[in-house]
Amino acid sequence: MWKLLILNAGMFVALFLTHFHARRPFRLVLAGAVALAFVWAGCRWPADPFAWFSYAVFAALTFRGGGHLRRWATARSEALDAEIATATARCNAGQKTLAEEVLRTESVRRRASEISHLYEKTKEMSRSLEIPATFLLLGEALERDFNFRTLKLALFNGPDADPEKPDDVFELRRSDFEGTDKPRLRTQSYPADAAIFRTVFESKRLVETLRFVAYPALIDGQVFAVLVLSDVPAQEMPTLSILTGRFLSEIQRVRLYERIQALAITDGLTGVYVRRHLLERFQTELDRARRHGFKLSFLMIDIDRFKDFNDRYGHLVGDVVLRQVAATIKRSVREFDLVGRYGGEEFGVLLIETDESSAFLVADRIRRHVAQREFKAYDEDLRVTISIGVASYSDRIHSADLLVDAADSALYQAKRQGRNKVCLFNLTDLK
Incomplete structure (x- = not known):
């Protein structure tokens, strides 16, 4: 009896699995074979036709139930696949959007960094004076x-x-x-x-x-x-x-x-330094000369008889001559030497890293250039001369005031000698 039950159970499981997993042609062939088997068995053993009929109905219901279960499982599987596909698409779209936002954020951050850098540089530009x-x-x-x-x-x-x-x-x-x-x-x-x-x-x-x-x-x-x-x-x-x-x-x-x-710092008429700036630079260069042992010389220059010249030709002509004399002085010295208008018709020249003998030669060159030049002022062709006093920094002439006073004293010595002269300051005249 138990062998028959096991055989029946195996047959129904085979029917169910076949209908659930097999393709349609195979399922139809199997259903027909089972039906023929039941007809043959009923004819072969007709002792209890109702039992065979019941057995056949149960097998048909099992076979049919397997079909319904297969269709439900298939539909459910397709629905789950669709849900998974939809969720996957949303996830991918979310990842894409996130990636775009990351790129946009990075771009904004980079742009903000660039703007901040440019802002800092423009602030530095606004503080620069060169x-x-x-x-x-x-x-x-x-x-x-x-x-x-x-x-x-x-x-x-x-x-x-x-x-x-x-x-x-x-x-x-x-x-x-x-x-x-x-x-x-x-x-x-x-x-x-x-x-x-x-x-x-x-x-x-x-x-x-x-x-x-x-x-x-x-x-x-x-x-x-x-x-x-x-x-x-x-x-x-x-x-x-x-x-x-x-x-x-x-x-x-x-x-x-x-x-x-x-x-x-520039004299409006002559284009050379004003006295105040000349003296400020004078002190700076004097400190440098004292610190490093450099030579330094100063020239005091005065246009000879300039008051009489102004009285004769007028101040407009005098202004033109002052301007041209200043230009001649500037062209006669080096670019880093300092030329300033000391007052009126007086000019001061600070010769950087220049000793007394070299300063005398520079002063004489300036004197000759001015004396040889013909100054054109309006309709006048004029000539002027200058007198120059020369003094150099030393242990005894160690301040700006002493150096200016020494050059001024040498200038008056040049005036006393007949003008259009260059005189060196004599240390014996130092009090």
Whole structure:
């Protein structure tokens, strides 16, 4: 009996699994085979037809139930697959959105860092009082956040400047920043960009070419500087224009500051230093000479009989002569020597690192240049002479006041000797 039960259970499990997992043709073949088996068994053993019928119905119900269960499981599986696919799509979309937000956040952070860096550099520019230092700050700002190959600044002094021969040209290259935070500022005597300098100088507006972009800086409608950048990407130009505009405003401020400083320390008539600034520089150079053992000499210069000259020709002519005498003195000394108007028709000249014998030769050269020059004032062709007193720093003449007094004393000695003379201070005259 138990063998028959096991056989029945196995058959029903086989029917169920076959219907649940097998393909449709195989299921139909199996159903037909089972039906034929029941018909054959009922004919073969007809003892209890109702039992065989009940057995067949139970088998059919089992077979049918397996089909319903399979269809339900399939539908449920497809629904779960759809839910999983939807959830996966949402997850992927969320990851994509998150990645975009991360990129956007990183872009905003990077942009904020760039703006902060540029802001700090522009603040430093606003504190700078020298054009080369301001130009270097611009280079540092550009090197971090922009692409460029070279950066040049040409400076022009005066309305009569030659646009192809700037007074100063400073240059920075991107390669100059490699391995250092403070690159060396290059200078050029004969720039290769003379043509673009002239174009900007004459047009007084921004000029763009395939390789260069050039910006003018103006004061009172006159170009005093030209900024040239090479190989800048087009997409960076809007932001770059803002930064360069700020730079040009800052160097305009610095140039105006330099003009005000020059007005404060320069005599308006002669163009040489005023007495106050000359004496301030005098003390600085005297301290340096004392500290390092350098030589230092001072010349006191006076135009001979200038009061009579003014009475005869008038003060307008006298002013022209004063201006031309000052220019002659400046051309007769070195660039780093100091020339100032001491008062009236008197000039002082401080000769840096110059001993007494060399100072005498310089003084005599100045005297000869003035005596040989014909001064043109209005319709007059005039000549003047000068007398010069020379004194040098020493152990006995060790202060600015003593040095000025000694040179003044030597000047009066030159006057007493007949004017148009150069006299050295005699230490025996020192009290």
